[in-house]
Amino acid sequence: MLKHNLGYPRIGIKRELKKACEAYWSNKIDSNALFEVGRKIRVENWKTQEKANLDLIPCNDFSFYDHVLDMSLLLGVISESYFSIPKIHSNIDLYFSMARGFQKNGWDIKAMEMTKWFNTNYHYIVPEFNKNQKFFIFSKKIFDELEESKRILKLVKKIKPVLIGPVSYLFLGKEKEKSFHRMDLIENIIPVYIKIIKKLKEVGVHWIQLDEPILVLDMSEKEKEVFKYAYGEISKFCSGINIMLTSYFDGISDNISLFQNISVQALHIDVVEDSTQLEKILSFFSSESKMILSLGLIDGKNIWKNNYASSIQKIEKTIESIGEDRIMIAPNCSLLHVPIDIESEHSIHIDIKNRMSFAKQKIYELNDLERIIKGEKSILFSNSSLLEKSSSIFCDQKIKERATKITDKDIERDNHFHIRQKKQKEKFHLPLFPTTTIGSFPQTKEIRSLRNKFRKKELSQEKYDEKIKNFIVDVIRKQEEIDLDVLVHGEFERTDMVEYFSDKLKGMLSTENGWVQSYGSRCVKPPVIYGDVDRIGDMTVEWICFAQSQTKKLMKGMLTGPVTILQWSFVRNDQPISHTANQIAWAIREEVLSLERSGIQIIQIDEPALREGLPLKKKDWKSYFDWSIKAFRISSSVVKDETQIHTHMCYSEFNDIFEYIADLDADVITIETSRSKMELLKAFSVFSYPNEIGPGVYDIHSPRIPTVEEIFDLIEKASKKLSIKNLWVNPDCGLKTRKWKEVLISLQNMTKAAKMARLKLSNLS
Structure with a gap:
């Protein structure tokens, strides 16, 4: 049973990234100083997750502004208007101009559209596509951060690069013109994804996480066909590397049939937001698939301690159905949506604080679940006792x-x-x-x-x-x-x-x-x-x-x-x-x-x-x-x-x-x-x-x-x-x-x- 994480907060424990970005925008620091702050945050994140004994640790989950915008830069989805801005000598300035607009020296170029990331308070920068959109590897960020993580974590088998999957990326964008549908671009974009995956494989990566949250939506027939085509091609040309497809924020049982003829190595589902999907998915895994099932058990959108009894029940049910060698456990989604460390809080009433869990604590909860499965029942009893404790603080x-x-x-x-x-x-x-x-x-x-x-x-x-x-x-x-x-x-x-x-x-x-x-x-x-x-x-x-x-x-x-x-x-x-x-x-x-x-x-x-x-x-x-x-x-x-x-x-x-x-x-x-x-x-x-x-x-x-x-x-x-x-x-x-x-x-x-x-x-x- 492997333990992994989908993503970690990137702002820094004292909001170092915020301060550095704003200092860079106001010309108080240069790009080298900005990049150093980013490096320190990434290193701290990797070391924290390594210390928590995770089997797979995400990289490329860090971003200076937005991970969807990062994906647009990686794939070369950049409007010509931003390239036309004078005195933009680096990708980071191009990147920030796309996010924030550019108004200087007579130039006036608007920022890209921004909207909410599914049902969260996180905002992403909306990709914009032309009818004949060309995709190519423009940014080297993912490869640079992979090399950096290899130096920190030593064991490349532990590193899991994270990318937004091709179908969700197209879905999250918009057409610049009405004469086409963005999903029609799938044949253009897939070769670039295949090229990226192959390059990651060449440098020793064993696992890649492709986020496809579109799977939890009411997918149209067109989107379903595009999905089957995309992963049919990836399966065909990307053998020898483990692909994990992740979904979150809801259940995917309505779309599970999409995996019948797709050869990916693991599927991650969110059993926090929708625990009812587990039975149907286990039925599919038992009869139709040899994939590993990753259970999203830890709530990555809320700050309460995990109910171990409930999680253990799901783990045991999954092991009984498909075997211990085909299960992973993880938070249900990226921990981007929760604060970093509860130990930074000093004034919360102890009865309340004892029930709370921030990002750092959540990855340690995975360890607890593994230890309970291995027989340390005292951890389970302690957790149940804590959650059952009633107090006048909570009820009126x-x-x-x-x-x-x-x-x-x-x-x-x-x-x-x-x-x-x-x-x-x-x-x-x-x-x-x-x-x-x-x-x-x-x-x-x-x-x-x-x-x-x-x-x-x-x-x-x-x-x-x-x-x-x-x-x-x-x-x-x-x-x-x-x-x-x-x-x-x-x-x-x-x-x-x-x-x-x-x-x-x-x-x-x-x-x-x-x-x-x-x-x-x-x-x-x-x-x-x-x-x-x-x-x-x-x-x-x-x-x-x-x-x-x-x-x-x-x-x-x-x-x-x-x-x-x-x-x-x-x-x-x-x-x-x-x-x-x-x-x-x-x-x-x-x-x-x-x-x-x-x-x-x-x-x-x-x-x-x-x-x-x-x-x-x-x-x-x-x-x-x-x-x-x-x-x-x-x-x-x-x-x-x-x-x-x-x-x-x-x-x-x-x-x-x-x-x-x-x-x-x-x-x-x-x-x-x-x-x-x-x-x-x-x-x-x-x-x-x-x-x-x-x-x-x-x-x-x-x-x-x-x-x-x-x-x-x-x-x-x-x-x-x-x-x-x-x-x-x-x-x-x-x-x-x-x-x-x-x-x-x-x-x-x-x-x-x-x-x-x-x-x-x-x-x-």
Whole structure:
């Protein structure tokens, strides 16, 4: 029984990669210094996994920005526009230009599109394909890192290079033109994969991991045919090396027949997300296959200790069915999605900490499972005892009961949207194409330093509050000068849109160093939902009311929605997720009511994570939307008709779920469309969205500054699909990670474009 890992976190225990990348982008360090930071992280990762006694250790799972973008560089999938940029002398600058755009010395090239990685909060850079796309080995990263790992690990048999499989890579991309389907490129791409695999074999590699998460989806007939062709060719031309196909985030039992005539040596399945698939797959393995089965037993998306009894049951069932020599064990997916080491946490209550497991601990759990199988039952008894231990920390019966007694009245506004809209327009007197932002403004070094001093108790509450108020006043004046219509307070008191609320809700906690990569250098610190959730008192009211007192313009109250708090936290796994969602929703509902009573007339309840929580198979969508939409409506339906409820979503594919988004019944939704060039608007050809909407016109995930003309062009495109009386103008996300210089110019251009639209497009009404 071999133990292996699919991938390890790459940011460094102290976010060294983030700091190095940002220093390189601002010309504070050179590429050699950047590469040295990357080397040190890789070496530390390999040594950690070697010490944990893994039989196979991944390499090429490290990335300076995104592993999908790495794959595009490896395969030469690079737009000519990036090659045309002057003074790009290295692959790393080309690479970062693709991820972040390039705007310098008169050159202005946009970043590539970015979207969510399946049902996670990780974002990847979307590959772009031409009809006659040529593939070739462009980047040598995988080969360089292999040689590096050989020097560290000594034994090349332990090294398992990781690549995104060809079918999933094509699936994750997009066509630049409509005259072809990207899956038709399979015959072009497979020879390059075969060449890469052969080169890896030549230097002594025994195992290669090809990630094919497409296997957990509802694959089309075309995709299935492409899959069979791809691995038929790889099987034919890549003998003598062990290919492991990995799937994760759901089950593959609906697609298991694809392996009937394919000769790969191992298949990895996720039995955390779908344990029910095991029986069907074991039946196939018993009768149809000689492959090794890798069981994904350790949860790579959550931070709770493994239930050894449950895992041992699956291992024993598999051994009984196909034999011990045909089984591997591993985490269900890459550990990219969890923090690195629980031992970096020093303030978590011991009863809670004892139940937690980060990346480093998870790979050691594989050792425990192996030892239990070999007869060390005391490890099993200790684990079972720990998980069965009950504590008042985790449970509050009153909160549980309230969350199960929600009525239809609790999830309905008093009147339909068209009645509410009329009352709101009469009350607010906003112009056509009203302008606003999503909520946050740049978090400067000064703000971070201030917060750090307050945390260390070097600053009193009084002094801290006074300085935060100064930042709020300053950002209000900036917005008034730009002439935005609806203002925000800037969120300077908040470290993160979820973490801030976790510190103020019972049943949740924040970690000290539980960082996880979201995209590029952007890291987040997901809170932990360990118990029943309740609101202790006002969370935002004082700050929002202070901000409103400083301006005559409308000020938005800013809240994070229940589904996003749930999805962007590590959630307790001892009760149905819908129950936890309802508990959070009720806490947000009470805050919404408090804001309204305090005179706040516009309240935004952000739900950027609604799409990423969606099950990967359509048969499971209805159940998900039943509880997730209910949770949002619990939080938002308590207000009067005149109070305007906004929500926000970003960086996901929304075209296929707009009817569900409409069911949220928010008065206004703001949504990403700028990086994807308003592709979202295709949805409105078949679905008439009933409420107001702000399709984002300014891509905040790139440092480039959009021009007035390009923003106006996006507004005009939106105006052709949507009623202009329902259109808002806004960036596509919060401005927290941007610099003030670019933000001010971009927002000035945005308001100029909105005013231009009022003059040129008003006749469309």
